Amino acid sequence: MGFFKSILSKVKAGLERTREVLVEGSLGIKNLLLGRRLDEALIQELEARLIQGDVGVKTTQRLIDGIRAAFKAGTLTSGEDVLAYLKTELKAMWPPADRALRLAPANSKPTVILVTGVNGVGKTTSISKLCATLRGQRKTVLLGACDTFRAGAVRQLEIWGERLGVEVVKGQQGGDPAAVAYDACAAALARGVDFLILDTAGRLHTQDPLMRQLGKIRTVVAKQIPGAPHETLLVLDATSGQNALRQAEEFDKALAAGQLADTTKPADATKSPGLTGIFLAKLDGTAKGGIVIAIKDVTNIPVKFIGVGESPEDVQPFDPETFVEALFAI
Numbered sequence: 001m002g003f004f005k006s007i008l009s010k011v012k013a014g015l016e017r018t019r020e021v022l023v024e025g026s027l028g029i030k031n032l033l034l035g036r037r038l039d040e041a042l043i044q045e046l047e048a049r050l051i052q053g054d055v056g057v058k059t060t061q062r063l064i065d066g067i068r069a070a071f072k073a074g075t076l077t078s079g080e081d082v083l084a085y086l087k088t089e090l091k092a093m094w095p096p097a098d099r100a101l102r103l104a105p106a107n108s109k110p111t112v113i114l115v116t117g118v119n120g121v122g123k124t125t126s127i128s129k130l131c132a133t134l135r136g137q138r139k140t141v142l143l144g145a146c147d148t149f150r151a152g153a154v155r156q157l158e159i160w161g162e163r164l165g166v167e168v169v170k171g172q173q174g175g176d177p178a179a180v181a182y183d184a185c186a187a188a189l190a191r192g193v194d195f196l197i198l199d200t201a202g203r204l205h206t207q208d209p210l211m212r213q214l215g216k217i218r219t220v221v222a223k224q225i226p227g228a229p230h231e232t233l234l235v236l237d238a239t240s241g242q243n244a245l246r247q248a249e250e251f252d253k254a255l256a257a258g259q260l261a262d263t264t265k266p267a268d269a270t271k272s273p274g275l276t277g278i279f280l281a282k283l284d285g286t287a288k289g290g291i292v293i294a295i296k297d298v299t300n301i302p303v304k305f306i307g308v309g310e311s312p313e314d315v316q317p318f319d320p321e322t323f324v325e326a327l328f329a330i
C-alpha cells in the first residue's frame with residue numbers, strides 16, 4: 001500500500017463516524033445530492049444538512065452562496081456538480097503555509113512548543129503523539145512538565161517519556177510552573193535538543209489566575225529563548241463539537257488580549273500573539289468532525305494535527321487533501 005493510501009485509510013477510519021453522518025448516511029450529503037438535478041429546494045436541503053453536520057453557520061453560508069450563484073450562472077446543474085464543488089472549495093480553505101509547524105530560525109535551537117487546553121481533552125496523549133512524530137523524524141526532544149497542579153500529571157508524562165526515549169524536566173508538585181519552564185529551557189539549551197515541548201496544567205479560559213500563569217510561562221520562555229515559544233498549541237476534544245470551537249475562540253482571545261502580559265513591561269513589549277495552532281484530538285470518536293471546517297472559518301487558527309486514536313502513532317499532520325478525500329471517499 002502506498003504511503004498516501006495508508007495515511008488516507010487511517011484518516012478515513014478516524015473520520016468514519018463523521019463520514020457516516022455528514023456524507024454517507026441516509027441524511028448525508030451524498031445521499032441527498034447524487035442523481036438529483038440542482039434546484040433551489042435542493043440547495044436549501046443541503047444548507048440544513050451542512051449545519052447539522054457541525055460545519056458551522058458561517059462556512060455553510062459561504063458554500064451555499066457560492067453554489068447558488070453558480071447555479072444561477074448555469075455552471076452547476078446537478079448534485080454531482082455540487083459534490084465536486086464542495087470538495088474543491090473545502091480543500092482550498094487551508095493554505096500550506098498555515099499548517100506547517102513554526103520552527104526556530106535556521107541554526108538556532110530549540111523550537112519551543114507550548115501546549116495548553118482544558119482538562120481531559122487529550123493534552124498528555126497529544127504531547128506523546130507530538131514526541132513520537134518528532135522522534136520518528138530523528139529529532140531530539142525534551143519535555144517540560146509544567147503541570148505542577150494535578151497529582152499524577154508529571155508521572156503520566158514521565159511514563160510516555162520513558163516509552164519514547166525522551167527526558168522530562170520536572171519540578172515540585174504544587175511548585176511554580178514558570179520555574180519549571182525556566183529549568184526546562186536551560187536544560188534544552190544545555191543539551192542542544194531540537195525541540196522542547198512544555199506541558200501546562202489544564203485550565204478553562206475563565207480561570208484568570210491560571211491564564212495569567214500561562215502568560216508568565218510565555219514571558220519566562222521568551223526571555224531565555226528569544227522568539228519562543230514558537231508554537232502555542234491548544235488541544236481540543238473533537239467530540240465536544242461547537243464547545244471546542246468556543247474554547248478555541250476564548251483561549252485565543254485571552255492569550256492575545258494581553259490578559260497574560262507581564263504588567264512590568266510597556267504594552268507593546270508584551271503584545272501576545274495568541275494561539276498559533278490547534279491539535280484536534282479524538283477525531284476518531286466523533287461524528288462531529290465537521291468542526292475542523294468551522295474552526296478554520298470562525299477562528300482562522302489552523303488545525304495542525306489531528307488525533308485519530310489513543311496510541312502515540314495515532315496522529316496525522318492535518319492535510320486538507322487527505323481530510324476532504326477521506327470525508328468524501330466511497
Ligand code: GDP
Nearest residue numbers: 119120121122123124125281282307308309310
Ligand atoms: P488530558 O487530561 O487533557 O491530559 O487528557 P489525556 O491525554 O489524559 O486523555 C484523556 C483521554 O482521552 C484518555 O483516555 C486518552 O486515551 C483519550 N484520548 C486522547 N487522545 C485521543 C484520540 O485522539 N482518540 C481517542 N479515541 N482517544 C483519545
